[in-house]
Structures are given as C-alpha cells and as structure tokens.
Amino acid sequence: MNQRMTTYERIYAVIKQIPVGSVATYGLIAQIEGTCTPRMVGYALFKAKPQMHLPWHRVINSRGRISLSDPEDYQLQKVMLEKEGIVFFGDRVNLKKFLWHP
Numbered sequence: 001m002n003q004r005m006t007t008y009e010r011i012y013a014v015i016k017q018i019p020v021g022s023v024a025t026y027g028l029i030a031q032i033e034g035t036c037t038p039r040m041v042g043y044a045l046f047k048a049k050p051q052m053h054l055p056w057h058r059v060i061n062s063r064g065r066i067s068l069s070d071p072e073d074y075q076l077q078k079v080m081l082e083k084e085g086i087v088f089f090g091d092r093v094n095l096k097k098f099l100w101h102p
Contacts, residue, residue, distance in 0.1 A: 007036050011044040018058040021085045022100035023093055025062045032102060042067070057081055058100075064092040 005013070010033045018024045026038035033041075041059070048054050057080040061067045068074045078088065086098050 007033070007040065008044045008047065010034075011036065011041055012048065012052060012054060015045075015054050015056065015059060017102065018055055018100050020055075021098070023058050023060050023064075023081065023086060023095070023098050024100045025060060025095075026067075027062050028100070029059065038062075058084075060093060064095045066091070 011029060014029050014032045015024070026041040029041045030036050030038045036044075045054070045056050045059060048056060057077045066074050066077050068077055081093070082088070086093055
C-alpha cells in the first residue's frame with residue numbers, strides 16, 4: 001500500500017476492491033491494510049462520505065454477521081448483499097463460500 005496515503009485512505013482502497021458477490025470482514029481488511037485494527041476499519045466506514053461510493057455493505061464481522069444495530073440500516077445492508085447473490089443462513093453469511101480472497 002502507498003505510504004503517502006492516510007490509514008483511512010488505505011482502508012477505503014481495500015474496501016473498493018471487494019468484488020460484487022463477495023464479502024470481507026473488518027479483520028481481513030485490517031490485515032490487508034497492514035497498520036490498523038478491525039475496530040479502526042469500522043471507524044473509517046463510519047466516517048466515510050456517500051460521495052466516496054464505497055461498497056460498505058460488503059463488510060461484515062468475523063462471524064459472518066452484519067454489525068449494524070439500527071434495524072433499518074441492518075435491513076438495507078442485508079438487501080444490498082442479497083441483490084448481489086449473497087445468501088444468508090439465518091442472520092449469517094457462509095464465509096467459506098462468500099469471503100473474498102484477494
């Protein structure tokens with residue numbers, strides 16, 4: 001990753017690479033970015049602006065669950081993932097099948 005970029009910019013660059021039909025975990029993104037924690041990935045997503053056009057909905061937790069607590073936001077993320085072909089089993093995504101392997 002480019003060292004002249006801020007940590008958040010590097011996180012966003014990783015998120016932009018997640019392909020349609022795949023998900024990534026906060027931890028995987030942190031591992032790829034190389035200098036941050038999964039929590040920092042969450043903070044970066046919270047700070048992201050709509051005009052950045054990040055596929056934020058493809059980021060889930062390490063248990064395969066959506067981490068949003070607001071019911072409307074949770075449902076929006078779930079619908080967006082399902083439209084991309086992601087299948088939920090209860091409230092979880094099968095990470096063995098849908099986890100992005102960069």
